[in-house]
Amino acid sequence: MANSKTGLLRNSTFATIDTDPGAGYFCDSVAIADNSSRNLYVTNKGDGVGTALLQFRSRGDTDWIDYVTDEELVAGTRFVIEDRSGQIEYRVGMKTAGYTSGELTVGLDW
16 A cells, blocks of 8 residues: 545544655644644554654744654554644654554544
């Protein structure tokens, strides 16, 4: 198979990674609206092996920054981001050489 994305559907965005992503592969980016009552969750629903990363950037910036550096978001991982500023975009995926084996489905839901 090939890597794939589910876009901004049903309050979620995910990237499924089942082959080496080469230059990297990430879900679509999202930001929680100002003063929203919704939480943003980072999720790894896959059963594969690899180093998935959460990244962020301020709106208007071009460079992404690793939120969790060199830490695996292993299968079954889910945690909340408590940010309601509306000024920060988030995405989850895999950088070059992060993939090992299997299928990882990583992303954001709210």
